[in-house]
Amino acid sequence: MLADMDIEIYELLEKAFDEFKGALVVDRNSRIVLLTRGYAEILGVDRKEAIGKPVTEVIPHSRMSEVLKSGEPEIAQVWEVKGETAIISRVPIKRGEEVIGVVAFSVFRGMDEVRDFLGRLRYLDAELNYYRSEVEKLRGARFSLENILGISPAINRVKEQLACIAKNDSTLLLTGETGTGKELFAHALHLSSKRRFGHLIKVNCAAIPDELLESELFGYEEGAFTGARKGGKPGKFELANRGTLFLDEIGEMPARLQAKLLRVLQDGEIERIGGTEPLQVDVRIVAATNKNLAELVRHRQFREDLYYRLNVIELHIPPLRERMEDIPCLVVHFIRELNHRLGVKVKGITPEVEEVFQSYHWPGNVRELYNVLERTMNVIQRDVIGLADINWFLPRVLSSSGRQTSRSSNTLRNLEAKIIHRVLESCNGNKSRAAEILGIHRSTIYNKLKRNNG
Known part of the structure; x- marks a missing residue:
């Protein structure tokens, strides 16, 4: 045996x-x-x-x-x-x-040991997730797909597209109006990609003077120019190696640097200022703009060959006016965030304020909504935001009501009347003062109220 x-x-x-x-x-x-x-x-x-x-x-x-x-x-x-x-x-x-x-x-000697072991595993898993999130913060990316809030078909469609795009390494061009959250999508793309353990490096091409942008992007060697740091300095491309480089406001990049960027996209090589040897870099480029690059190309303000290199995949971020059903959840999230930041305890907004928000066309998009709430919560003395707390914002809404196309004329007229009555109440019926606050002529107040009552 x-x-x-x-x-x-x-x-x-x-x-x-x-x-x-x-x-x-x-x-x-x-x-x-x-x-x-x-x-x-x-x-x-x-x-x-x-x-x-x-x-x-x-x-x-x-x-x-x-x-x-x-x-x-x-x-x-x-x-x-x-x-x-x-x-x-x-x-x-x-x-x-x-x-x-x-x-x-x-x-295991028994199920008690099994339960103890599982408890330790859960603790280690939580600890691992904590350290992973800390590493991700250090690497520059802070927002994942879960941080992109909204229930609208428009935003969900973009999130689904982004999740697919993240699986490959193709260059991405993010387009959309100012304030739509293009940088948020760049963060989410990085954290959803295989490059998430590399750095996400951000460069605002409009915020850096032309004469400094080249050294910021490509770095320089020691002695390359007067004031150059001893030992030289790596540029953003080197820092983003094996990660993602986010070039915001790409439409503002000077023509001379557009040619150098084109070389990186073609050959995967950079050359430091004052350097003699090309350096290989492995970087995914995500560019963003609120301008029409095709129009800039037609006016010879942007290189056509670079445009086609950048526009391998274009992802358009919808403006807030095309995803109005997302306003309630955005308001809840922003109020929670601002409560923590400002040390206040605002619970929410009244239905009248929500109606105002839903009727406004938000040219500044999500960023404008955040700013409106921040300004209001800095001076509010109650726990719910009402019309009286956004008096300063109402003229902006009133002046934009004529440009609305998504809501019925009756709804807009009712909203106008409600806003005018609210301001008149705050002015004790003084129409001249109300007209001054609303930024309209006194006769306009009479006409709007007459039309609404008529």
Whole structure:
């Protein structure tokens, strides 16, 4: 019975598994050749009597024979016998390709140990997630797809497209009006891509003077110019190596640098100012603009060849007026964020304020909505934002109401009247003062009220 395996091996196995609650070994004929004390106690059998018996005589529903036949291990299986539950692994013992036995064992002495182990795993998983988020912060990206809020079909469609685009390395051009959140989408793309463990480096091409932008992007060697740092300085392309470079306001890039950027996109090479050797860089480019680059190309203000290199994939971020159903959830999120930032306790907005927000065309988009709430919450003295708290904003809404096309004229007239009445109340009925606050002529107030009452 023991011809296929050395007696010494069994003795070593017995000593090794003696500390475990359950361990046994069967030979090629499914006969028990090793049984630990703990295992025997669970089964309620005498160890000496069990040795040499077919395993199914001692354990009627044993799966040891199945593992002998398949030669495949069964890891961490739940096993119950006589009211005891254990996590058992069954592993074939092989000599070459031949299965000559099976060892079954549990690394836990009982389910309490299993629960303790799972608790430690959950703690380690939480700790790992914490450190992963900290690393991501250090690497420059702070917002994931989950941070892009909204329930509208328009925003969900863009999020779905972004998730697909993140799977590849193609250059991406983000387009959209000012304040739509293009940088937020660049962050989300980076964190959804295989480059998420690299850096996300951001450059605003409109914010850096032309004479400094080249050194910021491409770096410089020591002595390249007066005032150059000793040892030189790496540029943004080098810092973004194996990561993502976000070029915001790309339409503002000077023509001279457009040519250098084109070379990077074509050859994957940069050259520091004052350098003599090209440097290979592995960078994904994400560019963003609120301008019509095709129009700039037609007016020779942007290189056509660079435009086509950047516009491999274009993702248009919709303006807020095309996703008005997202305003309520954005307001809730911004109020929560501003409460924390400003140390206030605003609970929300009144239905009248929500109606105003839904009727406004938001030329500054999500950023304008945030700014309106921030300004209001800086001076509010109550816990709910009402019309009286946004008096300063109402003239802006009133002056834009004539440009609305998405709501009925009756709804807009009612809103105008409501705003005028609200301002008149705050001025104790003084129409001249109300006209001054609203930025309209006094006669306009009479005409709008007359039309609404008529």
